[in-house]
Amino acid sequence: MRCRLTYLVAPLPVIAFLLLLIIAPPEKATAQSGWPPLDSNCSDGECVFGVSAGADDAGPNPVTSCSYATTWNEIYLGRCTGTSIVSGFRFANITLPRGTGIAQAYLVFTVDGIYITPITVAFYGENATHAQAFSSTSSPASRPRLSGLSTVWSIPSSDSWVQGQIRQSPDITAMVQAIVDKSGWQSGNALAILVEPTSATATGAYRRVFAFERAGIAYSARLVIRTGPRKVYLPLMQKNYQFIKAKSGIHLGSGVQANWGTLMQTRLTGGNPAQGIYPAVLVVLSNNLYTYTRGGPACTISAVSGVTNQTLYDYIKSAAQHGTKVIVRIYPSPGNFQNALGAPGTTRTLLTGSGQRPPKPGGGTGDYCTPGNDNLFRSIDDIANEMKAIRDYNSARGWSVYAFEPANEPNSEWWPIIEDIQVKKPWVDMDTYFKNLYAEVHPGGANPDIRVLAVPMAQSRFAEEKNVVDCSAYEPQVEGRAGGLLWMEYTWLETVNGSSVNYNDGWSWHNYWKYGEEASTANNACDPNSGHNFQAFPNSLKTTILNSPDYAFVTEADVYSPCIGDAQWMSDKGDSSGQNQNSVNAANAMRVFIANERGADYVAIWNLTIQYSDSLTCNIADTNDEFAWHEAFRGTTSATTSLPSNERYWFRGWWLDPTQP
């Protein structure tokens, strides 16, 4: 009676709510647990394909007397009354050359529900070099199967399926590898995976997943492929084996090109889980890895001339080929201010046009022919050239970075005095600069393989909606908007006057937190006891990021150091010379924080190694001490341990923990 009364009183809200439930895309929480964005580019080590047509998934429908069709809204798994359900999923245009090594492959489904019926099904690969779409005369049951290759998926009653949730199949690497290895296979062909119940599935027991017809490719089945060494080489290491982190990574720091060492490489290489694991994400400064050729009248970047450290470069390439997402932060990236060279009459005005460079004191326009000028200014064409040069250099060597960060914390590095960014103009300036940079990289849609992330901002400097320190509002606001990001309509919000625009290929931000604030809120609301910066973002931006197919990265993260005044409960992170409670506390802080990060898909801890200082204590006037506090590898080898290098205990305890995603 109460329900009916509610319905009569407020039917529209109820209907609207139900519609919202029906059409709302999966929450990021589920995305975090495995909903991969479509990505047909396999050259960076990972690609994701979706069922992209109605006839690419098909099977019987137990609700309609187990009648077969290609047009059902759902694909059933299990058994009709007395009859097996044989279903199929076809993935077109698989961009893998014949013989590509498959390190991992699996399917991901948007499931329907509520279902609690236990079922057990087996996956098979269709024995074809170019699987055809299903039809009324060519059902999944009629397709030939690869012999000797199947994967069983047992779904217990305890695994309750609820509409909109995501489920990942068991590994189907072997069958995908077999198909790609077939003599007639070529890049761009289609493959199909067939599913049928095993004898363990009771009659009439079934569940169902979203078909293409239900809500399009956004929710249809997906095939995730990671390229790399064939699994045949790793058969005995599968148990509890963590080859690559799913979410965790590290920023390599600014000393890596000089200090890259064997132990660092071991720790960040999968193969022996007691020794190392590939990171899910690596962040590296561009000038720590590449050197450039400059040319033309202004000596802008024309090509990568070489690398700073070949061993480091080879490692990063290998990591990318094993699935690590490599983020290159353009550095230096000091902005492009009119007064950068101190010419008389110039002001601190940001130049946002292509080819614009600041005037020189003696007349003429600044250029990059003078060494070090790129530390003073960078025009957007020069940064775009750098990205393209890196892409070309890597491409010629068989790999690609995942994305670029165009600058670092411009709300701090470009406007170091905090009053400067309490008005809207700098935010609009930055938005315009990075919008124009994105357009410079992608003229007419060119260079789609170069991903440019939204630039990471410094925390608590008026970017977010709230000050994450205590979730208080910025008061006053940034001229009528709660935070500066709300003025960055093109490159951060991607919404201008209510219309969507595309000026980033994902987001990056930084996240330093106070020790003890590793947990996060279930609904992403800002909470003073949580240090997750995402929670301080504007609600509209949270929604955009959570629903976007683009990834979001925390490219710097760590516990606050006492060097900057807020490290209650953790005076230091432990030395290299021995394990102590601080080391263990720090390792756990990393673990818990990353596990609880809900806004970003990947988290990179800052940092692997820098140099200059190895101080355990903080002199607030010496920023090198601040850097040293965060390092995983100190600059000098410990004299009090027999360990082969200067690795800090917190890093190893965190990184080698196989429970860490």
Add this chain to the structure above:
Amino acid sequence: MLPIIHSQFRGFAFCTGVLLLSAVLVACAPMSILELEISGDAALPAATATVESGYPGPGATLASPLPIPPYNSLIATPLPDEYVVVGAIVEISKPKADFPYTYVEDFIEKSGIVLERVFVQYLGREIRLGDDYGSSNVEAITEGYIVWTYHAHVDETNLPLQSGLYVYEVKTGKLTRVADGWRVGLSELDGEWILYISWENARTGNLPRNDTPGDVRPLLAYNISTGQTITLTTNLPVILGRGAPSFYGVSGNRAGWVEYDMQTQQYAIKVCDLNSGNTRALNVPNLKHPLFFSLSDDLAVWRDTYWRGYSLTQDALFTIPYAPPGWENKPEAASIVVTARHSALEWQVRVSDSEVHYFSGPIVPRGQGPTAWETLAIPSQQTIAPPTPAPLEGAPPTAYP
């Protein structure tokens, strides 16, 4: 996606006024109001270091639970001897000013430079504040005046306008430069007085992240009628994440501000009669981190762990509810801002980018009418639970069948 407001109008800057005398604050009873909604199973595995290596091996963890730094709750209840209290709180519509003019701000890209423009419409005419040689930005307005900044983008030696802080009298069209340079402004305006700061020679560098001032700035007052400039203090605190204007306010002929002595590391709240120049520190003991200062007529408000008010006419310090009725236990409570406006208190509750609720409450002598405290659902004192890691997989909505 929630809509983003694309108003071309800057939020109206209202001035505030202060009055106060001295009073003694005893202790309020803090209570936690927010409890992390975190649970889950990423629980820390048992702590055991691998003996042979000396490292904390995989799975190593704390010997004790993660300590949780105490969050300074915003809740406090009035002390028995507070003889001024907050009256009944009511929701109000968004405060707005009905001025005889309007203005529009926009941005255009011109020759690779973003130009911010200001246009004032008055009596059917449109007047531009500034020109194409620089960017203009409105900082504060009243019925009679517009305070704005101008930043030249080119050599300004021979320009009609030089970079600086300006006041425009709408009725007469009179334009006066208040201060020179790029780094002046963040103004407050009321009556004939403009409060602003200067950071032209500010040093750069990291600021502490714990509400400790990392620097100080001068706060100045400019009288529009006389052209007189007064330096109110050289010790206005600079704190990461705290807007400069949240440390000062002006109302009529009175200015108030928060002051910090970098040597003694002591705060003070001061008010100044701008006509006489008399300045006095309010007798508020135990100032820790006063933030969000505002002033309106005879009322000063700030947050120092808890929200405080001070009645200048009553010379009385009093406690302010951190949230209006109905919002006490909602997540938005942490970001509620209380300000002094028209001698009353105003709470701003921001729910989303487009949804903000406003509440107002008077200041009344104790025992003379209902108080806000009688209607508030203040939770009993509780201890904040240590956060247990949350499960990564949220429960999505269910609408099936």
